[in-house]
Amino acid sequence: MPTENISISTASGHALSGSLEMPTGLVRGAALFAHCFTCTKQSRAAIEVARALAGEGIACLRFDFTGLGGSEGEFGRAGFATDVGDLVDAASYLFERFAQPILLVGHSLGGAAVLAAADDLGFDKVAAIATIGAPSDVPHVLHNIKGDLDAIRDQGQGEVTIGGREFCLGREFIERVESADLLAEVGRLRRPLLFLHSPTDDIVGIEHASALFAAAKHPKSFVSLEGADHLLLKDADARFVASVIASWAHRYLPMREDWPMPDEGVVVKSGHGKFGTEVHTVSHRFIADEPKSYGGDDTGPTPYDLLNAALGTCTAMTMKMYADRKGWPLEGVTVEVRHERNHKEECHHVAAMEQGTQLQALHRTINLQGDGLDEEQRAKIIEIADKCPVHRTLEGELHIHTEAAG
Structure with missing residues (x-):
């Protein structure tokens, strides 16, 4: 997905480092992801969820809390209240x-922080809130800190270890964590x-x-992540969480009414991104892109993929329709289409073209499935392939008229 590097100024005067995952096409809404304790915006869950949401048209900002990753400030003196402030x-x-x-x-x-930040x-x-493995009492995180917290309360600061990393914590950090009453916050939410x-x-x-579910008011939902670890270290677990949140969010971030849906x-x-494009038909929408080798993000089919697909799909539909009309036992069709930019044909074909015009070709391979088809039926169905409407359009005299919108 196209990613923008973002710097966010905080009320305390320092900057937070963020990455904004943008949809390839149009933006239907926006989301904010808060990472886990002492993690960063580069955690597996943060990246997977942000990119899944972007794939659904939802721009997602993942950022580093104060003093972590690329963000300024002192983590050891921040505490939960600072995390909430960062989120705001x-x-x-x-x-x-x-x-x-x-x-x-x-x-x-980070889940506890978004619940507290909504108020x-x-x-x-706030359109909606989703949490992953969130604690119901914020002081619970102190159990994951290896160090003499009582000494820090008495002396003002001290060295600790969290998740194998060393930090210097201040008394203010502990006091801010201990003063949070998350269940009361959740009970007040109406989102x-x-x-x-x-x-x-x-x-x-x-x-x-x-505890969180019991304290929350409706509408509320719970999804069990059977077999997953707390940090979602398995790719399959992170992707599952991302897909569930992206699907659930659709209900609360509806498609914008001003998006173009043609008659x-x-x-x-x-x-x-460099080539990100969105296509809207009368009743469908999808994205197109270019591969990374061409400078794109490879998030959708290329224009030539779509051209090949137009011929391939029309071919398959036409043959199926013909066989159904005849009552022949055609069970399925596989059509492979490949585009060739520089097609060297026989000399009389080249001579008939205008000077400087490039000769191109579409190569189509058709496989018919159906053991009950005889050779004559197979030959007739293959012959019908050349009569599909897109085939006729591509080989006929096609004019493209362009005008500037007023």
Whole structure:
């Protein structure tokens, strides 16, 4: 997906480092992802969820909390309240840019943070909230800190180890974590909520999901992540979570009414990235792109893929329709189409062309499935392939008229 590097200014004066995953085509909405305790925006869950949402037309910002990854500030003196403040600043950036309510997504402590941030941000700016493995009590994260917390309370700061990494924590960090009352915050929410949690999570137990779900008001949903670990280290688990959230979010980030849906033909609009493009028909929409070798993001078929597909699909449909009409036992059709830019034909073909015109070709290979077909039927069905409407259009005299819109 096209990715923008974002710097977000905070109320405390330092900058947060963010990556905004943009849809290849048009933007239907925006989302904000909050990573887990001491992780960064580069965590597997952050990347998978952000890109899945972008694939559904939802721009997703993943960022580093204060003092982590590429963000400025001191992590050891920040605490939960600072995480919430970071989220409010990041969400405000998205709201200003896209001018519509956003989706909040949080993993582990990031999940607790998005639940707490919704009230500070304002419910009118929040479309829905999804959490992954979130704790129901914020002080729970202190159990994952190896160090003398009592000494830090007495002396003001001290060295600790979190997830194998060394940090210097201040008294303020511990006090801010201990003062959070998350269940009360959840009880006040009036936004759609989705809780995803693994029943075998050995860092944040499943009882936390039960407590959050019980405290929440409807509409609320729960998805069990059977077999997943807390950090979603398995690709399949991260992708499953991403797909569930992306699908669920559709209900709360509906398609914009001002998107072009033509009465006939297609409408093509440029999207994001170097070549990202969105195609709208009367009743469908899809994206097109170029491969990475051409400078694209490879998020959709290329224009020539679509040209090949037009011939291939029309060929298959025409042959199927003909066989059905005849009552012949055609079980299926496989059509392979390949485009050749420089096609060297016999000399009299080349001579008949205007000077400088490039001769191109589409190569079509057809496989008919159906053991009950005899040789004569097979030959007739193959012959019908050349009579498909797209084939006739491509080989006929085709004029393209272009005009500038008023």
